[in-house]
Amino acid sequence: MSLADFWLHSDAFSLFLALVLLALSVASWVVIVWKWRLLRRVQADLPRSIAAFWQAPHLTAAREQLPSFDRDRCLSPLVDATEQPLTGTLAGAGLRHEQLTRTLRDALHEVLRRLQWGQTVLATAGSIAPFVGLLGTVWGIFNALTGMAEAGQLTVDKIAGPVGEALVMTAFGLGVAIPAVLGYNLLGRRIGQIESELEGFAHDLRGLLAGKD
Secondary structure, three states, rough: OOOHHHHHHOOOHHHHHHHEEEEEHHHHHHHHHHHHHHHHHHHHHHHHHHHHHHHHOOOOHHHHHHHHHOOOOHHHHHHHOOOOOOOHHHOOOOHHHHHHHHHHHHHHHHHHHHHOOOHHHHHEHHHHHHHHHHHHHHHHHHHHHHHHHHHHHOOOOHHHHHHHHHHHHHHHHHHHHHHHHHHHHHHHHHHHHHHHHHHHHHHHHHHHHHOOO
């Protein structure tokens, strides 16, 4: 069955389900393509940014040259967080290493939230798309059988066509869900690798700054 035939012969509810699947598919592919490029760039920049930071002669020079390597600002927020004044607040109470732990943790979480943006879209598409497709199939079979029963033409050859057309919705649902699940897992793995590198940098930076006090 062609797309034009499906559009002409389907009722409003079936068309609504098809549009939902189309929206989920477009959203998933936009997130996958955008995040794949972003995370690949971040993974390429992180080693160079970390190396440039630690090879700098002093902390001021490291802070100045970091933006030229850190294009997506994954390390810079961690370094900037250590410069925020905390005096006169509860955040400034306690030992220096405790203050650094708190500020670096908050900055790290903010960076990770930015990197994880879109994962919810992929998880949602991967979870509900098969069920939306299955619902479309059930609805299509129900309509086909109801129509044939009313027409008094309930034969195997009359059933095969409409049922086969209804099963296309299940295929659509799987076609949306499979790329979304694969993208979620692959991108999640890359985010996990980046998180490990950022946590290591934050730990080393805290040790450097706490030791200077």
